[in-house]
Amino acid sequence: MRRWLALRLAIATGIIIVVMSVVFALARVTE
Amino acid sequence: MRTSTLRGAIWLVGYLLIVLGPLFALLAGNWPTVRDFWTEFSVAIAYSGLAMMGLQFGLTARFRHVTEPWGEDVIYYFHRQVSLIAVGLVVVHPLIMFFAQPALLALPDPFEIPWGAVFAFISVFAAIALVVMALWRAELGVRYELWHLSHIALAVIAVVFGFLHMVGWSFYLTDPWKRALWLGLAIAWLVLFMYVRLFRPLLMLRRPYRVVEVRTERGDSTTLVMRPDGHAGFRFRPGQFGWLTVWGSPFRITANPFSFSSSAELPGGQVEMTIRKLGDFSGAADRIAKGQRVFLDGPYGAFTIGNPADMHVLIAGGVGITPMMSMIRTLADRRDRRPVILLYGNKDWDAATFREELDSMKERLDLTVVHVLSNPPDGWDGERGFIDAALLRRHLPKEYAEHEYFICGPGPMMDAVEVALGELGVPLSKYHSERYSFV
Secondary structure (H helix, E strand, C coil): CCCHHHHHHHHHHHHHHHHHHHHHHHHHCCC | CCHHHHHHHHHHHHHHHHHHHHHCCCCCCCCCCCCHHHHHHHHHHHHHHHHHHHHHHCCCCCCHHCCCCCCCHHHHHHHHHHHHHHHHEEEHHHHHHHHHHHHCCCCCHHHHHHHHHHHHHEEEEEEHHHHHHCCCCHHHHHHHHHHHHHHHHHHHHHHHHHHHHHHHHHCCCCHHHHHHEEEEEEHHHHHHHHHHHHHHHHHHHHHEEEEEEEEECCCEEEEEEEEECCCCCCCCCCCCCEEEEECCCCCCCCCCEEEEEECCCCCHEEEEEEEEEECHHHHHHHCCCCEEEEEEEEEECCCCCCCCCEEEEEEEEEEHHHHHHHHHHHHCCCCCCCCCCEEEEEHHHHHHHCCCHHHHCCCCCEEEEEEEEEECCCCCCCCCCCCCCCHHHCCCCCHHHHCCCEEEECHHHHHHHHHHHHHHHCEEEEEEEHHCCCC
């Protein structure tokens, strides 16, 4: 279960970082 | 909101700020020429991936306040899994660039390849090798010590060359303050690395321990009794562990993690570790001589008693008894009157380390010991097989969610017990487990 907790934490981190990278790119191209 | 949930949320927000803050800082000040969406996205994930890779030095630096909200084991698993994401982002970056700008694929003369591209290639190659070695160390037959050394070297190469690639290309770093920000970040990663590999070993070198007794225990195990040599030692909480270096200096990558098995109330900073012969370093534990100088780095781990609980349920498999022994001895020394139930799984009766002492502990503590043998002798009328939900139901008071659970043992046993506790409706916050097979 604690391994799943770490996995969920890592996946959530990955998703947030990819989404924020999209936000970054959109901020750049829609100046 | 529970304090532990709040601390976990703060931890995650802090992590994301450290990774994403320097990226979004690039949006301030002067902007370089705007390119297409995919190129910008690919650059963003590369910056984030590199920041995540650099921050790995912090995750594994054994800072107690960093690991405590989740526990050492969760942080190590997070370190492993988040590194796959970080390396994935770094590898996808050039693929998207090639897709967005196919002209990049038309490489010039080999002697005219820009240094930035060479650095990128080295960084990506090192990152991929790092992941392959971490995921398949056992299958590749690489010894732990050699793997650890290569892991550190590849991590440093991946991060340093990734940083050089970023600075070499310099697209976003034309503003001096942005260069300073990212350079500062890289220096912080380097400082973390130096702290772990240089500063802390130096501290350990000045605080050695001496083995004052070597006890042979039942179940192919050896207990090392160690006392601080010329210093006061440290205080630990029962269930915590330390990194032990026996042969060589603390600068060598030969430390192995072991739980303290002694009471946390022993005077004079004395600590004990009980090591079962399982191969690698532990196979040579009985060759350690009385009087030997050793180095201890610790204490670490959030696998420890101290939360409010009506009773403690300790579930141990094999050598997983060592942190439980520390808890039992400490609770006895503190004259704790709360009930303790120990469910102790072993292959056979002879392998049950500490079984005589556990028997005698019942006089000092409200302790119930349930031995579970997978290969019981003839005439055995105790529990047999493995610890599962049915066995937990047979031996635990029904207020399952009120007890505090501690689980330590072989991976498959811990997986099974964690599933069984889930079936009994025990919330995740009420049980603690510690795994040492990090790699």
